[in-house]
Amino acid sequence: MLTYISVKNFAVVKNVEIDINHGLTVVTGETGAGKSIAIDALSLCLGARADANSVRPGAEKAEIVAYFDVSSVKKATSWLSEHELLQEDNQHECFIRRVISQEGRSKAFVNGSVVTLAQLKQLGQMLISIHGQHAHHQLLKPNFQRELLDNYAGNNKELDALKIAYQALTSERKALNELISEQAQRADRRNLLQYQVQELDEFSIGEHEFSELEIEHKRLSNSQTLLEQAQLSFHKLYEGEDFNALSSIRSSADNLSEMKEHDASLSPIVEMLNEAAIQVEEASQEIRQYCEQLEIDPMRLQQVEQRYSQAMDLARKHHVDPELLFSKHMELDAEFKQLNQDESQIEALQASCKQRQEEYESLAVSLSNKRKKAALKLGKEIQTSIREMNMPHAVLEVDVEFDSTIPVNAFGQDLINIKVATNPGLAADTLEKVVSGGELSRIGLAIQVITSGTDNTPTLIFDEVDTGISGPTAAIVGKLLRKLGAESQVLCVTHLPQVAALGHNQLFVTKLTDTKTSETKILKLTDNERVNEVARLLAGDKLTDSALANARELLKLS
Structure with missing residues (x-):
């Protein structure tokens, strides 16, 4: 998990150092203060593209350093060992350093050794999973729904086998078609x-x-x-x-x-x-x-x-x-x-293609059956979750329909659609035809929380995924995130007091501005400071006794 991050001369940040604890860490602050700055910095550590605008005006370079405890992340330690990047004196710790120059050039280091951007991305995917504030819009795409279901079902082996069968079939079909097309010649x-x-x-x-x-x-x-x-x-x-x-x-x-x-x-x-x-x-x-x-x-x-x-x-x-x-x-x-051999090869390839087709179809049917089984479970979990988020009559199903007429491909022959009905008596239909923006946000958040457990990454980051949610629903969202934080490390940028109050830890982002420069600071709040911040989220900049009392009440719930 992420244990420490240092950000220097990055955008509006001059120098910030933060120790990150286990559990749910909420990040709050005023609008425009730069609440997502730490997430942007972490994205660079994960291999995101860098440019000259990343460097604070007047500075020669920006530098981001992140430390991770990889003792329980076997995939990461294996990768580090394979690339000879493990620290000899402390194999349970990994630190990533990214440096961006004024010209936009960057260098990446893992445990002090230079690595490529591609290597950084490979390692980063094993350490952190980031869910952006617009991630729920991806739900409208059929390919995303398919990937979502496969990740939830753990279909990696089945997909790998299907991909191999698909490649073998298409390769032999190509050879056969070439022989047939040139047959007259x-x-x-x-x-x-x-x-x-x-x-x-x-x-x-x-x-x-x-x-x-x-x-x-x-x-x-x-x-x-x-x-x-x-x-x-x-x-x-x-x-x-x-x-x-x-x-x-x-x-x-x-x-x-x-x-x-x-x-x-x-x-x-x-x-x-x-x-x-x-x-x-x-x-x-x-x-x-x-x-x-x-x-x-x-x-x-x-x-x-x-x-x-x-x-x-x-x-x-x-x-x-x-x-x-x-x-x-x-x-x-x-x-x-x-x-003469080519002519006899046509017959052999025709027989082989038929066999490859049967193998592909068998694997595709097997994958479809596993998807259908997982879809039932996933649909029920999402439905239960969104009913708790002020959608009491919602009916949701993950529909998996096998269609043998779909051209062979590396992902199978299933039509996968998340269908929902939000009002009683109405038939379930696809998301884009039924849900509003706020409902889509709730469904997206429920899916992200439910499927985060299948990510196998120790740190999960949610960047304002609670947008469009308020009132009693916000409290449910907070409980979901807190429950997830009990199992793994979760960072959540939020503007909701109900969510902020349920964090195990809280960071406050503020921006100091004078006539010449601006500087973003990130502070770790004490219990008393959390009361004031939650009260500010409830009532605005003017803290009232009732707001403070409500803040204390919310914090007691956590």
């Missing part, structure tokens, strides 16, 4: 691919076949010339009777070998000639084998030329180099298979 493409792949299958070129065809085609096309030149070379190197290279080299080697006795420097030359003779002889044998193996095959040449020509034609047809014809074949075949 895919059919045309598949027919073309079927012809192209079949043609390439029949030709069935190997991965490196075209390069091999090129080599073989050159060889076969020039086989006669190759044979003639190889035979001639063999004759000149090895077989010529009048002259051949091998005999000439050997003869030279022999002659010089005889001469090396006279000149030893000829030895290396003789060795080279002997090695050359060996090389020439080996080359000659290779040429002989080449000639024996070389085939002049016109039929094979015709076959190679035909396949080579087909490969060239197919390559031009598919706009690729002939060397890439094999990879193009594989690419088209893979695309054709994928298109």
Whole structure:
């Protein structure tokens, strides 16, 4: 819960420090004194948007510091631990500091560490729940009524499960619709691919076949010339009777070998000639084998030329180099298979969508049943509460109607309406058709008090939610807030003496003004000071004996 707040140079506040106790703390003061200033400051601690107007004129910066006891707020301590923001020496305490500069820039700190605005909002929602003076107007919105009922019923798990089912269903529906919408286009493409792949299958070129065809085609096309030149070379190197290279080299080697006795420097030359003779002889044998193996095959040449020509034609047809014809074949075949899989995938997705739809409907019906059960209880509680607030004949129900024709969404298929009849004999109808502004305020306050217990936040703040309420009704409102304050910490800004008198604690807001500046002060009232303040709320600025007596009487009731 909130234990302390310090506000410096914020709007009309120069310096205010307040210790906040458990129970119901009422905040009163003159009109225009700035009763909501502390709530505005706390809103900044919760991550509200800041601007330069927040800074008191003449000051460099505004600073708000709030201390919280988080010992009983497990969600908050877990969050702090997860973000490594727990204080080592005091893990039960958390303090938030927000600083706003003259230029409107702001910084936020949790336990001394800088945090983002998004992080501040996450933490703030776990610590304080603020109900504004116009919050009851939200009741007229169907979405707000749905959220209200779900929070009251504790439907978080059911809504999470429904959201997951909805996302899965919409995702698969989207994929199915995309496949179906492109079905005709895919059919045309598949027919073309079927012809192209079949043609390439029949030709069935190997991965490196075209390069091999090129080599073989050159060889076969020039086989006669190759044979003639190889035979001639063999004759000149090895077989010529009048002259051949091998005999000439050997003869030279022999002659010089005889001469090396006279000149030893000829030895290396003789060795080279002997090695050359060996090389020439080996080359000659290779040429002989080449000639024996070389085939002049016109039929094979015709076959190679035909396949080579087909490969060239197919390559031009598919706009690729002939060397890439094999990879193009594989690419088209893979695309054709994928298109066939898409068709079978449509059937699978249709079956899956049907199953997802059934799962969603089952969860939506289950959520609707839980809502209906909670709606009965909530309607009775609200009705009981507003009957005590000068609406004795009111009949109120929270109507939940399941409608399967509502398009699937993350919140279910229920039509939820709070319906009320304020006069006997009239049928209940929606709020905007039946209630006046004051009646709406009472219904809104009753709902806020009833549902505050489901907020799971330790501190609840009501900012003039009793607007439009007076007389005996105000006393009932005060009792409701006091009862709520007995269970948790409640701060309530009010102008009603009946509500103010029922507070466990009371703060008084006053504004001091001179010719140059204004300054708002917030004072914690003693018992005697509370008597005077409640009397002022009853009678105005002029305190009479009867007003003081009435104030004491009201304070006795608390």
